[in-house]
Amino acid sequence: MTDLCPRFEGAMEIISKRWVGLILFQLLDGTKRFSEMETDLPISGRLLSDRLKMLEKEGIVERNIYSEFPVRIEYSLSEKGRALKPVIQEIQNWANDWVSPEHLNENKA
Amino acid sequence: MTDLCPRFEGAMEIISKRWVGLILFQLLDGTKRFSEMETDLPISGRLLSDRLKMLEKEGIVERNIYSEFPVRIEYSLSEKGRALKPVIQEIQNWANDWVSPEHLNENKA
DNA sequence: CCGTATCCTTTCTGATACTG
């Protein structure tokens, strides 16, 4: 079993991780700081931290530290991350065509 | 918090559900029977059943029953489901460019 | 063949509290 396409599976494993889509969506808009992201996303700091670490490990997100005072840390997309733009774009297109804004929180069968 | 884009969030909630990507990938290839999918996917029958039911509820997958003998049941994509083809395609493109086939099972920090 | 029901284990999430 399981041999659809190893690369595709690998990609899905990253992208389909919960919250990753929203994080990417946000970072495509530009560099962000931790607290900004935490404010704009519906997740706790711990989860955001987990995901950013994971995405950094995957080479999708870059973490830049500016030794000013106070220290500033910014997150942005790497080239690999920016390459996901078409994916996010297509999801957005599909969402516009097929998903109603009220959809959220309706999926408890 | 949370107001990136309700539609996008709704879309991500469906698409990023674990295994959904692989299921869509498979169905884009054509109509499939339950046992075929179970054989080709790395998930148990219970999960496959759950996901198909969810996708059917979302109007993405169609379930067709042919009253032959023995009864034959086939799954295929609805128009809404086929509209996801560009998304899957872009993920595939990204995977080809950026994901190594060995990637699987490396994400346990 | 095509599932559903149940049980049990693993993983994921979120709240809270605490460092540099």
Place this chain on the structure above:
DNA sequence: CAGTATCAGAAAGGATACGG
């Protein structure tokens, strides 16, 4: 500000057995 540690509850996942 930018996280990490811990802990408990929720959700997801797999195995198995059974029904149409």
